[in-house]
Amino acid sequence: MKIKNMGSLKSMVRRQQVKCKTHLERLCRIGANRPGAQSGKELIRTLAGKTVQAADSLFHLAGMAGVMVGEGLQKTFGRTASHLAQQGHSVLGRLEEARTQYLLSARKEKRSRVPACAFLATATIMLFSATYFGIGVEVWLDGQSLGFVSSKEDMEKIIDKVEERTGGYLGHPYTLSADLTYSLGYMQPDRLLDETEAEEALFAQVEEVSTQYVLSVDGQVIGVNPSKTALELLKQRMLSAQVGQDENAQAEFVQDVTIEQMTVPTSAVDSIDEIELALSGEKSGTKVYAVQQGDTLSQIAENYGMTLEQVQGLNPHIDPARIHVGEEITLQNSEPLLSVKKTTTVEYTQEIAYESEVQYSEELYENESKIVTEGQNGVAQVMANVVSIDGVEQERTIQNWEVVQQPQNEVKVVGTKEKPTTSSKGYFIQPFRGILTSPYGYRSRGFHTGVDWAGTKGSPVVAADGGTVIQAGWNGGYGYCVIIDHGNGLQTLYAHNSALLVRVGEKVAQGQQIAKLGSTGNSTGPHCHWEVRVNGSPVNPMPYLS
Structure with a gap:
């Protein structure tokens, strides 16, 4: 039904209001001479008046809202909104049709008044739908709706961010292959797409990267594995190998060994055996050696497990036949990638060195001496903390020292009597200068x-x-x-x-x-x-x- 203008709509509503009021008054006069009828009549008359006023207002507002929403959407969204505008006019038609049905039903005395309530509810719902919903692009991923965006270009920007993020992890450009589809539909404000959630949902579709646990030594990545527990057990196993059966020993890594959850290329995942083999390896480096008295270049090379050619390659400026004391030579050396520091408490006995006590005598010539009491070492029971790295002792701290046997000092007598000229001086001169x-x-x-x-x-x-x-x-x-x-x-x-x-x-x-x-x-x-x-x-x- 097409309504030409709002004036004619209002006139029609008023005419129907008058008819409805007259009809209700006739109904209220039935049985007026019965007891209690006057009070009942008054109540019904009041309710009827209120109902007619409400219906009049709803008809008027619904018609205006439908037309305005339709025209506004037509200007904003084009063809799709034009369709909604047509639906707005259709709303007016449906309201008019519902009003007519109501008047027909009101003429039947035995008919229920439920249609009046249904009419009011229908009008309210249609008015709310016309103002609450709008047109938008719904995004679907693997058959599941992600929400609405204003345009497909908004979603393309999110896809670009996911591809750039993935390419950063892989080290080369990446193209997303997710199953995305789009459709036009009514868009509720609470169904607008959250960009962060959409980005994470798309990133979860990328199989080339994944979240794994990364084991690093001093910041250098050694291995990647999905199980943090397996990596922790590997660390404990390597430490336990250094401790052995020593219950008093404690072990820790010299380097900073960390396990962190990170996003990495899926192809980078290693087995625990591969990671253990890498941790057991060595890293190469260089050191500078200062030439000592009696050194030769070939001997230096042999001492450091190198060939003469390797040493010459690192030191092209050096003449192998003319190295001199103090000259610095660059050498290759290797050390474990992962070193273990072990601290343990040990108990042992240790000798206490005796001291020499000197006594002087005039009975012996100068520079003559004799031992009158032999020295004897003592014994101590020792408890100490010993720190070693890869089995090589670095530090020993005495915790307890208990003397079991005292040392006996040596007593030495040294002569003070002046030697005669005929005594031996301890060295020879040449007897004849020939x-x-x-x-x-x-x-x-x-x-x-x-x-x-x-x-x-x-x-x-x-x-x-x-x-x-x-x-x-x-x-x-x-x-x-x-x-x-x-x-x-x-x-x-x-x-x-x-x-x-x-x-x-x-x-x-x-x-x-x-x-x-x-x-x-x-x-x-x-x-x-x-x-x-x-x-x-x-x-x-x-x-x-x-």
Whole structure:
């Protein structure tokens, strides 16, 4: 039904109101002469008046609202809204039809008054629907509605954000392949799409990335696994391997080992065995070594498990044949990726070193000493905390020290009496300043037990050190010979002399003349044959010369 203007609508409503009022008055006059009818009549008349007024207002408002909503939507949403405007006019038609039905039913006395209530409810619902609902784009994901957006472009922006986010995790561009569909429909304000929820719903469709637990060492990612519990157990297992059966030991990682939940490429997931193998590996690094006395480049390379070529490759500026003390050489080294620090309490016994007590005596010459009481180490029971890294001890802290056996100090007596000039000074001087003609050792005529110095016959031969003459005379092939005892098992022999100036038992001082150079015995010319004997056996005398 088409209504031309609001004036004609209002006129029609008023005419029907008059008819309805007249009809209700006739109904109220029925039985007016009966008892109690006057009061009942008054009540019914009041209710009827109120009902007619309400109906009049609802008719008027519903008609105006339907037309206004339809025209407004037509301007805003085009064809779809135009359809709604037509529906607004249709609302007026339905209202008019409902009003007519009501008037017809009101003429029947025995008919129920329920249609009047139904009419009012229908009018109210239609008016609310026309003002509350609007037209929008409904978004569907896998057959489930996500909500409404103003336009499809709004949803495309959310998709772009999901693709950019996913590409950031994968390291390359990504295109979303979710099953999205769109449809036009009535849009309620509480059904508007939440951008954050929509983004998370779309991101949940991406199979190429997932939320996993990431194990890192000092910020370096080592492995990815879906089970946090499995990663925690792996850490505990590696620590327990270092502790062993030691109930007093505690272990911790030197590095910062973390397990965090992160979004990562699904392809990055590792098995626990793979992660354990990675944690057991080593990391490479470099160190600088300062050349020490006696080092060679090849020996340095061998000590650090490298080849000479590898060392030269790291140090192209170094000449392998000319390295010098203090020069710095770069070397490769490796260390465990994950180190374990172990702290344990240990109990053990430890020796207590004895001390030496010095006493002085005038009965002994200077630089002479003797032990009068032997020293003996003591014993202590020790409790200590020992800190080690990968089995190498780093620190030991004593917690308790209990002496079980006291040490016995050594007592040493040192002489203070001034030594005579004839006493041994502990070192030798050369007995004759001549030309060395025959060294100690093998030669053509056999083994030579001393050294020979040639010179002019009659030249002075002196004592190499102070001591006591134990031989002075002819001694076979040695000719005229002198032997001096210097104490401590040391003796010196002087042979082939032309004359002797000391006697047996005489004390001689270092540098004192004891004979004259000669060529007696088995000799081919004037020379001094000199020997050094230790406990009776000849030794090379040259190292004893000062």
